[in-house]
Amino acid sequence: MKSPFRTFLALMLAMVGLTGTAPAAPLKVASLSTVLSDVARQVGGDRVQVEEIVKGGVDPHEFSPSPSDVQTVTEADMVLISGKGMEGYLAKLEQGADAKKFVNVGDRLGNSLKLVEDGKKIEDPHWWHSVANVKKAADLVRDALIAADPTDKDAFTANAAAYQTKLDALDKAIKLKVAELGRDKRKLVTSHDAFQYFARDYGFKIYPIEGVSTAEEPSTRKVAELLGTIKQEKVKAVFFENTQNPKVIEQITKETGARLGGELYADGLGAPGGDAATYEAMMKHNVNTVVDALK
Numbered sequence: 001m002k003s004p005f006r007t008f009l010a011l012m013l014a015m016v017g018l019t020g021t022a023p024a025a026p027l028k029v030a031s032l033s034t035v036l037s038d039v040a041r042q043v044g045g046d047r048v049q050v051e052e053i054v055k056g057g058v059d060p061h062e063f064s065p066s067p068s069d070v071q072t073v074t075e076a077d078m079v080l081i082s083g084k085g086m087e088g089y090l091a092k093l094e095q096g097a098d099a100k101k102f103v104n105v106g107d108r109l110g111n112s113l114k115l116v117e118d119g120k121k122i123e124d125p126h127w128w129h130s131v132a133n134v135k136k137a138a139d140l141v142r143d144a145l146i147a148a149d150p151t152d153k154d155a156f157t158a159n160a161a162a163y164q165t166k167l168d169a170l171d172k173a174i175k176l177k178v179a180e181l182g183r184d185k186r187k188l189v190t191s192h193d194a195f196q197y198f199a200r201d202y203g204f205k206i207y208p209i210e211g212v213s214t215a216e217e218p219s220t221r222k223v224a225e226l227l228g229t230i231k232q233e234k235v236k237a238v239f240f241e242n243t244q245n246p247k248v249i250e251q252i253t254k255e256t257g258a259r260l261g262g263e264l265y266a267d268g269l270g271a272p273g274g275d276a277a278t279y280e281a282m283m284k285h286n287v288n289t290v291v292d293a294l295k
């Protein structure tokens with residue numbers, strides 16, 4: 001038998017459900033990319049809780065998930081993947097997990113640049129050095145969030161639109177800064193081959209010291225070739241990277257007279273609280289460092 005109180009309670013619960021006054025918990029978004037962590041926070045706002053598996057300042061080429069990272073992925077509603085081959089450990093995370101919650105942003109961007117590594121053509125995974133790619137990534141993240149949580153569609157749509165405006169301003173700011181540099185001076189010598197998308201969008205020529213991954217040591221022959229090129233092309237400055245050993249770059253400056261242009265963020269955001277803790281800050285840091293050193 002139903003008591004009047006029970007009927008009242010059932011009615012109240014139904015009303016709460018109908019009017020949506022009970023706030024749902026934010027979506028748990030695990031991220032394997034520091035750039036995508038930032039994008040998810042920008043687009044998701046307070047409707048997402050971002051769990052950074054790969055943290056700022058960590059080399060993603062060398063990263064391997066710990067048992068607690070696997071646990072975080074298991075508990076997440078969504079997993080953002082940098083893609084284009086960056087996460088060699090992906091199979092380990094996907095094993096036994098719900099395939100639907102994995103969003104491979106890099107792979108969905110398409111139009112990959114190619115790199116040759118160990119004689120094989122591979123996809124260049126450093127897509128975020130193109131602001132145009134991050135604009136597409138923001139749309140992909142927005143659509144994935146809406147699919148996972150349709151009730152917050154309006155918030156995600158508005159946040160994504162606001163972020164697109166910021167990214168357009170960033171792209172303009174980068175182009176203005178690059179315009180300070182003559183075309184013949186747009187030459188980038190860095191520790192590994194990470195800036196091809198940047199070079200394509202903003203008109204630079206790249207002289208990498210290592211290949212695409214950071215695991216291999218440059219050969220003596222490769223270094224000798226590069227020394228010749230730097231002298232011949234009169235490259236004013238060379239750059240080292242936040243997650244790399246600066247030894248080879250220092251040797252190059254000694255032997256060519258090119259100066260140390262500063263530190264670049266090649267593989268994602270810098271550590272929290274630093275000068276590259278957001279995507280916008282990282283891109284501005286990189287372009288300012290490059291242009292000011294090569295002028």
Ligand SMILES: [Zn+2]
Binds near residue numbers: 061193194212214
């Ligand atoms: Zn890299």
